[in-house]
Amino acid sequence: MDILKKLAEEFKLNAWQVENTVKLIDEGNTIPFISRYRKEATGELNDEILRDLNERLSYLRNMEERKADVKRIIEEQGKLTPELAEAIDKAEKLTEIEDLYRPYRPKRKTRATIAKAKGLEPLSVLIYSQMLSDEELEKRAEDFVSEENEVLSIEDALNGAMDIIAEQISDNAEHRKKIRDITFQTGVITSKATDPEAETVYEMYYDFSEGVSKIAPHRVLAMDRGEKEKVLNVSIIPDTEKIINYLKRKELDGGEHKYFDAAVDDSYKRLIAPSIEREIRNELTENAQEQAIKIFKTNLHNLLMQPLIKDKVVIGLDPGYRTGCKVGVVDGTGKVLDTGVIYITHSEAQKKSAAEFIKNLIKKHDVDLISIGNGTASKETEIFTAELLKTIPGTKVKYLITNEAGASVYSASKLATEEFPDFDVTQRSAISIARRIQDPLAELV
Template identity: 55%
Template sequence: MDILEILVKEFKIKQKFVENVIALLDEGNTVPFIARYRKEQTGEMKDETIRDLADRLNYLRNLESRKEEVKRLIGEQEKLTKELELEIEKAQTLQRLDDLYRPFRQKRRTRGSMAKEKGLESLAHIILEQKIEEENLQNVLNTYINEEKGISSAQEAIAGAEDIIAEMVSDDPDYRKDTKKIIEQSGIINSKGVDEETSVYSMYYDYKEPIKSIANHRILALNRGEKDKKLKVNINVDENRILELINIKILKRDSTTKEIIKRAVEDGWKRLLFPSLEREIRNDLKERAEEDAIKVFSENLKPLLMQPPIKDKNILALDPGFRTGCKVAVIDGTGKFLDNAVVYPTHSEKIIEKAKETLKSFIEKYDIDIVAIGNGTASRETESLVAEILQELNKEVSYIIVSEAGASIYSASKIGIKEFPDLDVTIRGAISIGRRLQDPLAELVKIEPKHIGVGQYQHDLNQKKLDESLKGVVEECVNKVGVDLNTASPSLLSYVAGLSNKVAETLVSTREEKGKFKSRKELLKVKGLGPKTFQQCAGFLRIENPKNPLDNTGVHPESYDIALKLLEIEYKDKDIEALSKDLNVGKPTLIDIIEELEKPGRDPRDEMIKPLLRQDVLNLDDLKIDMILKGTVRNVVDFGAFVDIGVKEDGLVHISQLSNKFIKHPKDIVTVGDIVEVKIIDIDKGKGRISLTMKEV
């Protein structure tokens, strides 16, 4: 198997670029570094493509390694034929390789293995050869009767041989491949309710859908229903068609042992092959659905992390609650904690008035610009109170609903405790809500990405794969934005290319002991940060007001000499191609350097859509059919997008209502954080559901 050839074909990328990426990865370079600072070698490949290529490379290398192991294991049994070795070499997946190895794998005791122990394997082969005449069959069977071995009759001998044939059919890699293909193309996935009690799975209590067309989110729903013991799920297939397929391949016309073989094939199918393939196909469907869900989660996470920061604004952050009240935190424009309180906006009139007074005094005293309200329990009740206060105040103050997903996890985490050791856990949560408005990326990196709440069925997914994928997204965003070396937390620094958690902690402790870093070169004096790590991380770290202005740009130190030469000449009037040749630097790198020189310290998030600030509030009763509103996309899932339009529940724009043209997935039209105009098409007050459309709005 030529791994390079496969990668070139699958990714449709020139061979030299694939070769370069493989070499760069094998040298220990990080994906962000390769994507940003080795563009000439990669053909300007994006981060995602390099990650996908690295994952596929790893899979193919594991496949090659497993092939060698399988050949060795079969060879040790002295059963490795040239034909089988060729089939192993041709295997394109680990599953196919597993099927080829299946007949040779050591098994627990089975009916077939027990029949072999009785010496009936040779009889099974005689039956399969189908050459024996009817008059000779009984004589042959009699030779296998052996009371000591537990074979007291010809029928018992036949039954044992059938068990062996059944296992041979089940283990045959070609039968498995062919029958699996039929099930995948024509099988039906079925679900039945375990009882008649109404639940969130009611729509699946009597449900059928072809395997080939079932949507990924429905696969995950069925799996969860089965796990919660609310559903029984199985696969139905035309077994006569499959039995006929196998029999056609095995049976010879009018053979004496024809009926014995047919019985064995049917038993092998029902008892062994189908249950095994059903598990395998269900697992394949799960993996497919998980892969898609992880991809959607990753694509939702990126715009959330890349939301533009609201800088230099004093924030009044509210973490709402009913019984325990609404936790209030005041933070200044730099994110510094100033004050806190607890108010009760959902209690008696007297207590509500007191809450209003407290919030008004905070707004006046600390010159608050924006009120950030967490979107959890009692969020809309708190929003109503805030809107009322803002109308009463003669002051330009806005409010915004902020996702509080993961805030409670941050509050009780080591990071939260270290940042605010003297504060109550609930106040830390309010601070996090306010800070994630000021700088979403810097605050959200303190929380495991899977707890940020922009996916579907995330708790049912393969957690290792989910964590790896989301970590890659966070790493990409952090390195795209760049990190202030003198203010960044260890959490943020740990996502910078090449920096481990330990080195990130060392950087912060060095900063605290010796004062701010004045140049990137000083990084080389930090314990544990050698030349290779410096190469990977230096370009992504920024220093404000440095000795060398280039230290506050995305220009890598290895390109400083090019940047200095550019500053000495009138490069703006020169042709890029000619300039590239004159300076002996690649065109993509040159363009990047020029962009950095013209916008030093720029933040790519500033080009993103600004968050939607509000000053008034809506209730469900205020809504009417055909009303057009502006809202923020909170989550994108397989079947549509949830939009916050300023009432208690997010409205759903079903995939069919996102566009007049056909779309494969909602992500083709919207992303998390988008500000969209929507029209109300249905309101179900009883269930608190709002249906929206973006068509012709």
């Protein structure tokens, strides 16, 4: 594979852009460095394209290394044919390479390897040939009954031979690729509750199903978490009839062959289906995680890059019920001017006292904005603030709701203690809520 050419085609770039970028990566330059200081070499490629190109480059190189390893291992076994080598070279995914390698991979102890050790491989060849009737196979199976080999009956001999056939069918790369496609296109991913009576955050997934090809990434991650926490049982249900018909169409000669037919069914249900389900589940999870990171990146970018509100005196309100609403006032540079605690959800007397306290702060510090955290009791605090501002004639003060994520964690951190040694954790969170509308990037970072 010409990796540089493939990258140019996939990313719709000029050959020189890809060549220069790969050279810079191979020289040990980081993506941020290349994006900022080597624009002329890459043709102004942004950091997102560079990052995706680097990931794809790594994948393709790993794939080429794996191809070489697989061909070497098979060649050492003396089983590498020109056709197999060509199929490996043409593989475009790691899963395709592993499918081709599967028949030659050193196997752990399986039912098929045990059957082979008992000398049942010749019988499996007879069944696979589909040349004999069921009665003739049963008669020939008598020759393989042996106490020494622990084959105690005709049934034992036939079952062992079918185990060998099942593994052979399972190792067929063409079958696995087709079945993977059918499972992805027709499969339904389902989740069931381990305890339907339990109250958890996963209740919407207690009896849930959706097409594998259509399921949203966030649902995949939610089901993965529920399964990890042993709240859900998750599985993929494909169109089994379609898959079995495909295998029989490919493997059976059209006649009635009870034992071979049973081996095909066993191959799919015992060996192929669980393996394909694991592969698809892993692929869904990887794609969902990648999508989640992209969404997080976009949201974080939008949050951090909000326009600055310069030179405004801000009151920060960190809402709460039992512990009250924490108050922090900062000047246009973020310097703390005042702090306090008010109670707006208790008695009317306390609510009235809280209103007077905020009015005095507005007048004392010539406040421009009030920033209200969006956590517990935020709605009550918003209503209180709106009603309060109506009682101040001609006031210029406005309020807004601020995402308070991380404020409580920050307030109890070593950094906050060093920055505000004279304030307790509740006051620090209110200060942070005020500052984060002035300069989100500076405060949140």
